[in-house]
Amino acid sequence: MNARTGWFGIGMALAGVLVSAYTLWMVFFWVPTEVSMGIVQRIFYIHVPSAWVAFLAFGIVAVSSAVYLWLGDERADIAALSAAEGGIIFTTIVLITGPLWGKIAWNAYWTGEPRLTLTLVLGFIYVGYLMVRNATDTPERGKRFAAVVGIVGALFIPLIHMSVYWFRGLHPDPVILNPEGPTADPEIQTTLYVGLLGFTLLFLGLMALRYSVERAHRTLELREAA
Amino acid sequence: MSAQDHDRVADDRAGPGWAAVVMAVAAKDLRIEFRTRARTLTMAGFVVMVGLLFFFSVDRALVRPQDIASGLTWITLILAGLIGVGRTFEIEKADGAMTGLLLTPAPRDAIYLGKVLANFILVYAIVLLTTAVFGLFFQLDYSNHPGALLLLLAAGTLGFVALATLFGALTAETTLGESLLPILLFPLLVPMVIYGAAASSRLLLGRPLSEVEGQVRMLAAFALLAVSVGAVLFGQIVEE
Numbered sequence: 001m002n003a004r005t006g007w008f009g010i011g012m013a014l015a016g017v018l019v020s021a022y023t024l025w026m027v028f029f030w031v032p033t034e035v036s037m038g039i040v041q042r043i044f045y046i047h048v049p050s051a052w053v054a055f056l057a058f059g060i061v062a063v064s065s066a067v068y069l070w071l072g073d074e075r076a077d078i079a080a081l082s083a084a085e086g087g088i089i090f091t092t093i094v095l096i097t098g099p100l101w102g103k104i105a106w107n108a109y110w111t112g113e114p115r116l117t118l119t120l121v122l123g124f125i126y127v128g129y130l131m132v133r134n135a136t137d138t139p140e141r142g143k144r145f146a147a148v149v150g151i152v153g154a155l156f157i158p159l160i161h162m163s164v165y166w167f168r169g170l171h172p173d174p175v176i177l178n179p180e181g182p183t184a185d186p187e188i189q190t191t192l193y194v195g196l197l198g199f200t201l202l203f204l205g206l207m208a209l210r211y212s213v214e215r216a217h218r219t220l221e222l223r224e225a226a
Numbered sequence: 227m228s229a230q231d232h233d234r235v236a237d238d239r240a241g242p243g244w245a246a247v248v249m250a251v252a253a254k255d256l257r258i259e260f261r262t263r264a265r266t267l268t269m270a271g272f273v274v275m276v277g278l279l280f281f282f283s284v285d286r287a288l289v290r291p292q293d294i295a296s297g298l299t300w301i302t303l304i305l306a307g308l309i310g311v312g313r314t315f316e317i318e319k320a321d322g323a324m325t326g327l328l329l330t331p332a333p334r335d336a337i338y339l340g341k342v343l344a345n346f347i348l349v350y351a352i353v354l355l356t357t358a359v360f361g362l363f364f365q366l367d368y369s370n371h372p373g374a375l376l377l378l379l380a381a382g383t384l385g386f387v388a389l390a391t392l393f394g395a396l397t398a399e400t401t402l403g404e405s406l407l408p409i410l411l412f413p414l415l416v417p418m419v420i421y422g423a424a425a426s427s428r429l430l431l432g433r434p435l436s437e438v439e440g441q442v443r444m445l446a447a448f449a450l451l452a453v454s455v456g457a458v459l460f461g462q463i464v465e466e
Contacts, residue, residue, distance in 0.1 A: 121413045128410040135400040156414045163417035
């Protein structure tokens with residue numbers, strides 16, 4: 001069962017790498033340069049899919065944490081851990097690509113832009129989540145504490161989101177998810193969708209791989225203890 | 227035994243009611259504090275000294291201290307609150323006091339709310355001292371909306387104390403101890419500082435109450451969310 005999750009993860013991750021590589025080809029050779037923002041807009045195809053994955057991962061952490069507290073199922077805890085570790089990588093990508101774009105578009109790396117601020121806060125909740133997990137005397141308690149941190153973080157994210165938006169807004173308006181339908185060029189949309197697919201596959205693949213490694217690790221520990 | 231089982235046991239034996247447990251825990255915490263005055267004195271000394279350092283950190287030729295005082299008040303609330311709330315569960319660890327408390331059939335959420343109530347009273351007293359000290363140092367004029375300001379600070383303090391008590395219980399049981407508390411707590415305080423500081427600066431400037439209504443509502447929502455989340459999840463943290 002566990003080996004199958006491992007192979008599934010390897011397959012997904014490989015598919016993710018291939019689609020992401022194809023996205024890179026599209027970004028550099030296929031998609032036309034966006035008219036108003038120019039060449040720097042091409043970072044968008046890395047930035048937006050990473051942000052999507054970062055928040056998807058956090059959703060998985062929150063739901064798995066709740067399931068773990070509710071049912072005490074070890075597998076839910078492993079899923080939450082795997083999603084958190086993957087999520088922190090993509091959060092880092094968002095926090096690198098965002099300011100790089102901002103430096104050219106707004107002439108400042110950091111402007112307190114709401115979505116970027118929200119991602120930074122999210123990143124710190126992940127850091128707390130992973131720190132708590134390894135800072136207890138018994139692993140069982142660490143899992144429970146981490147789940148509490150994951151759930152509380154997810155419940156406060158909407159409020160943090162509203163407050164940082166209220167504080168300041170400089171980000172370009174959404175070009176895909178807005179009420180009047182997408183306003184971006186078809187080629188730009190296609191590249192973004194391929195990027196979203198590639199990054200999601202890559203994340204789910206890495207998560208499945210991490211999941212199977214962690215399960216094997218815990219099974220081994222149980223056997224050694226017995 | 228899970229938290230629900232404890233509740234059932236409490237019902238069966240018709241012991242003290244839920245509200246009585248809240249009050250008893252709060253009274254116990256306040257009594258301990260009243261006898262030693264350790265947390266009150268450290269927090270009070272802290273806010274006076276921080277106020278003095280803030281006073282020296284501002285170049286009065288360039289910045290009007292009134293303009294930044296309300297933001298500094300909220301930061302001081304957080305830092306002084308950390309000193310006070312962080313100690314709550316350290317005290318309980320001595321002589322296995324927390325274990326004794328958990329062995330009673332008291333519902334977990336009532337224990338949590340009792341601790342929140344006691345911490346709220348302590349931290350809010352320090353917040354009042356902070357406003358007095360900052361008012362003196364920075365020559366602030368509170369006469370425009372004193373009631374609204376006190377209410378605003380009460381909502382912020384309640385939200386802060388609710389989250390800090392929950393995470394204080396958690397970090398007290400970790401190997402990193404209180405040093406972990408800011409990392410868990412500060413990200414969640416972003417809405418409190420944004421709405422709280424904005425509303426209090428406007429009230430200090432004598433702007434109409436209608437201008438800050440939205441922020442006050444969001445701050446109340448923050449406090450309510452913090453208290454409910456804490457009451458529900460506290461049992462998961464203290465469970466052996």
